Amino acid sequence: MSAATIVWFRQDLRLPDNPAFAEALRLRKAILPLYIHAPDEEGAWPPGGAASWWLHHALKDLQAALSEVGLPLVLREGTSLAVLRELIDESGADTVFWNRRYEPSVTKRDADIKEDLRKEGLTVRSFNGSLLYEPWTVRSGAGRSYRVYTPFSKAVAGLDFGTPEPTPSIPPVVLPQTPRSLDLADLRLLPAISWDKGFYDAWTPTRHAGLLRLERFLSAGVQSYHTDRDLPAEDGTSRLSPYLHFGQIGPREAASRCLRGNPGKGRDTFYKELLWREFGYHVLYHHPETPTEPLQDAYRAFPWRTDEAQLRAWQKGWTGYPIVDAGMRQLWQTGWMHNRVRMVVASFLVKHLLLPWQAGARWFWDTLVDADLASNTLGWQWAGGCGADAAPYFRIFNPMTQGAKFDPEGNYVRRFVPELAKLPAAHIHTPWEAPADVLRPAGVDLGENYPRPLIDHKEARARALDALARLKD
Ligand SMILES: Cc1cc2nc3c(=O)[nH]c(=O)nc-3n(C[C@H](O)[C@H](O)[C@H](O)COP(=O)(O)OP(=O)(O)OC[C@H]3O[C@@H](n4cnc5c(N)ncnc54)[C@H](O)[C@@H]3O)c2cc1C
Structure with missing residues (x-):
């Protein structure tokens, strides 16, 4: 069995500007894309009903994108480490890649998995696909993390977040035999009682729809964003938050497209909002108790x-x-x-x-x-x-x-x-x-x-x- 690379998808449900997927392509070994449904590993915060609805559709969209390049998406549920080991056995994989997450229980789990698999002789690497500035890269002059947005935003202003990388044009190598996969419906992400009708009217939860939304917003809405963003009756904001959360659109993609346009108050304000998202991750990472305990x-x-x-x-x-x-x-x-x-x-x-x-x-x-x-x-x-x-x-x-x-x-x-x-x-x-x-x-x-x-x-x-x-x- 030839060696393969498992690309473990998590909150990076896209192919372009996906560093783990790009690096796997560059290895030119067989690629095994994997999603593990493991809500119990999210601590007290397994995805709620609405987010699970989105996740279902985002996975379906990722499946379609992968299938266009000839790759399957293997879906499994269970303990992540156990599932990874199973797949390593089944596929002969010698390499595991993923893009990092920053929630307290997930960072701990990922660190443990990395250590265990490396001990077993696998090559394991993680990448940044979800933030412009990872929390440990931003420090005050005194070496501390930030608790106030404005100095945080000034500190990152001079830092380069790189450019989004399109999917490398390397045809992926496919495993001769696809390991078994659950059906998406088996993950039970959609509600059993259909309270989600309004969601279908409000959203198209695909990367393509998110990109269209971003382009339309940046070519029109953004000019008056600094004023319209406060008017809830208007369609004055980007509505990109779920696409960013699930990584259907990467923050580098959103930020670099935003900065590419003509400067103006609306554009500046929109960019600052993207930095609020970064600030949130900075605070969560440095103060992992804050989902339930007051910072002060x-x-x-x-x-x-x-x-x-x-x-x-x-x-x-x-x-x-x-x-x-x-x-x-x-x-x-x-x-x-x-x-x-x-x-x-x-x-x-x-x-x-x-x-x-x-x-x-x-x-x-x-x-x-x-x-x-x-x-x-x-x-x-x-x-x-x-x-x-x-x-x-x-x-x-x-x-x-x-x-x-x-x-x-x-x-x-x-x-x-x-x-x-x-x-x-x-x-x-x-x-x-x-x-x-x-x-x-x-x-x-x-x-x-x-x-x-x-x-x-x-x-x-x-x-x-x-x-x-x-x-x-
Ligand atoms: C009580 C409360 C709870 C919130 N819970 C969430 C949440 O669970 N998930 C979430 O994504 N946002 C949350 N926000 C932040 C904000 O309300 C949403 O990000 C925003 O409304 C999403 O709409 P949009 O994509 O049109 O934003 P836009 O105005 O178009 O902003 C663009 C992007 O910038 C980021 N952003 C904007 N404002 C904030 C902010 N205040 N904090 C962090 N990031 C921001 C988001 O990623 C957003 O998609 C919360 C705000 C409050 C006050």
């Missing part, structure tokens, strides 16, 4: 409340604050939520309801197609006031003014909260203040077909500030 120690003693009914109301988009409810329903229906609204709903959970940010992070984890441990942790710790570069705790978003400023016509609310669709813009963010002769013709029956606010804004604000004062004491 003082917040461990924060007096969080427990209230299942209110948590449920928030999850279901039934808080009585239209912008919050629209966001939570957009999330449920489409698996994605606009960034401005993510900030509003997160602030509402943490500050208005005093429910722990970890509960919000967990719900997002299960419902976002782009659920990403680094970005989600960063976002939730920011909202909780306890993370890297966090929003100061006393900054409490006012859902009415956020709504009026960023959804002035109420079109975002109308789209996702249809029971309020007929309200005039003047009342759409404050239906409880609307007179009966406005509510009635609009078909709004408060407390019946749309809830009254779960808590009064002023009261909530005072309670949150009081909780903070108690923490300081």
